[in-house]
Amino acid sequence: xxxxxxKRKNEIKEKVNNLFEIFKEAxxxxxxxxxxxxxxxxNVNVDGAEISIxxxxxxxxxxxxxxxxxxxxxxxxxxxRVTGGCTFNPLDDDSNTANYYCSVAxxxxxxxxxxxxxxxxxxxxxxxxxxxxxxxxxxx
Amino acid sequence: xxNSVETKKEEVRKNIENMFESATKKIQNIISxxxxxxxxxxxxxxxxxxxxxxxxxxxxxxxxxxxxxxxVDGIHDESFETNIxxxxxxxxxxxxxxLKYYTAVGDVLNHKDMLSALKExxxxxxxxxxxxxxxYDKLDKED
Numbered sequence: 047x048x049x050x051x052x053k054r055k056n057e058i059k060e061k062v063n064n065l066f067e068i069f070k071e072a073x074x075x076x077x078x079x080x081x082x083x084x085x086x087x088x089n090v091n092v093d094g095a096e097i098s099i100x101x102x103x104x105x106x107x108x109x110x111x112x113x114x115x116x117x118x119x120x121x122x123x124x125x126x127r128v129t130g131g132c133t134f135n136p137l138d139d140d141s142n143t144a145n146y147y148c149s150v151a152x153x154x155x156x157x158x159x160x161x162x163x164x165x166x167x168x169x170x171x172x173x174x175x176x177x178x179x180x181x182x183x184x185x186x
Numbered sequence: 187x188x189n190s191v192e193t194k195k196e197e198v199r200k201n202i203e204n205m206f207e208s209a210t211k212k213i214q215n216i217i218s219x220x221x222x223x224x225x226x227x228x229x230x231x232x233x234x235x236x237x238x239x240x241x242x243x244x245x246x247x248x249x250x251x252x253x254x255x256x257x258v259d260g261i262h263d264e265s266f267e268t269n270i271x272x273x274x275x276x277x278x279x280x281x282x283x284x285l286k287y288y289t290a291v292g293d294v295l296n297h298k299d300m301l302s303a304l305k306e307x308x309x310x311x312x313x314x315x316x317x318x319x320x321x322y323d324k325l326d327k328e329d
Contacts, residue, residue, distance in 0.1 A: 111278065112275070123277065124277060124278050124279055125275040125276060125277055125278065126275065126276060126277075126278045127274070127275045128272075128273065128288060130272045131269060131270040131271050131272040132269070132270070133267045133268070133269045134267060134268065135265070135266055135267055135268075136252070136266070136267075136268045136294070136295055136301050137266060137298065137301050137302060137305065144295050147270060147288070147291050147292055147295055148292050148295050148296055150288050150291075150292065151288055151289050151291060151292020151293065151295075151296075152292065154278060154285055154288055154289055155289060155292075157279065160278050160279060161279065164278075164279070
C-alpha cells in the first residue's frame with residue numbers, strides 16, 4: 047500500500063517536471079514572433095506563473111511576465127515588469143539599452159501572442175493544481 | 187554708453203528667446219513622425235540643450251528626455267542621450283498609460299532618421315544659443 051503511494055508520488059513529481067519543461071518550451075515557441083527574446087526561466091505554482099525573458103544579445107536585460115490567478119481578496123492579474131530607467135545614446139546601434147526598449151515595445155504590441163501566453167499560463171497552473179492536490183492527498 | 191549696452195543686452199535676450207521658440211518649432215516638426223509625443227519644453231544647460239517630450243492623451247505626466255551636451259574641454263565630452271522613466275508593474279492586456287508610454291518610447295527609438303535629425307538640430311541650436319549667451323556675458327561685464 048505504502049509502496050504504491052510512493053510510486054504514485056514519484057510519478058506525479060515526474061509529471062510536474064515534465065509540465066515545467068513543456069511550459070517553458072511552449073513559452074519559447076509562443077515568443078518566437080519576438081525573436082530578440084529568449085526564455086530564461088518559466089515557473090508555475092498553485093497561485094500563478096512567472097516567466098523571465100531576456101535579450102538574446104545580452105541576458106542582463108530582462109523583463110518578467112507575471113500571471114496571478116487571484117482569489118476573493120486579490121484580483122486576477124497579468125502583468126509585466128520592465129527593468130529600471132537609465133540614460134543611454136539612442137543613436138548607438140550597439141546600445142543594449144536602446145535595443146531593450148525597442149524589444150519591450152515589440153512584445154507589448156503583440157496582443158494575440160500575449161493572449162496565447164496568458165492561456166498557456168492559466169492551463170499550466172490548472173494542471174499543476176490538480177497534481178498538487180493529488181500529491182497532497184497522498185501525503186496525508 | 188551704458189544705455190547702448192543695455193539696449194544691446196535687451197536685443198541679445200530677445201534673440202535668445204527667439205532662438206528657443208524657433209528650436210521648439212523645429213523640434214516639434216521633427217518629432218511629428220511620432221504622433222504620440224509633443225515637445226513640452228526646450229531648456230538650456232551649460233553648452234547643452236534638453237528636450238522634454240510629453241506623451242499626449244494620458245492622465246499621468248509621462249515624459250522622455252533627450253539631451254545634447256556639446257564638448258567642453260576638460261569637463262564634458264560630446265554626448266547625445268535619452269532618459270526613460272520607470273513604470274513598475276502594469277497589465278499587459280489592459281489599456282493603460284504605462285503601456286502607451288513604452289509603445290511610444292519604442293516608436294521614438296525605432297525612428298533612427300528622426301533621431302539623427304533631432305541631434306543635428308540640437309547641435310545647431312546649442313551652438314547658436316551658446317554664442318548668444320557668451321555675447322550677453324561679455325556685455326554684462328562691460329555694463
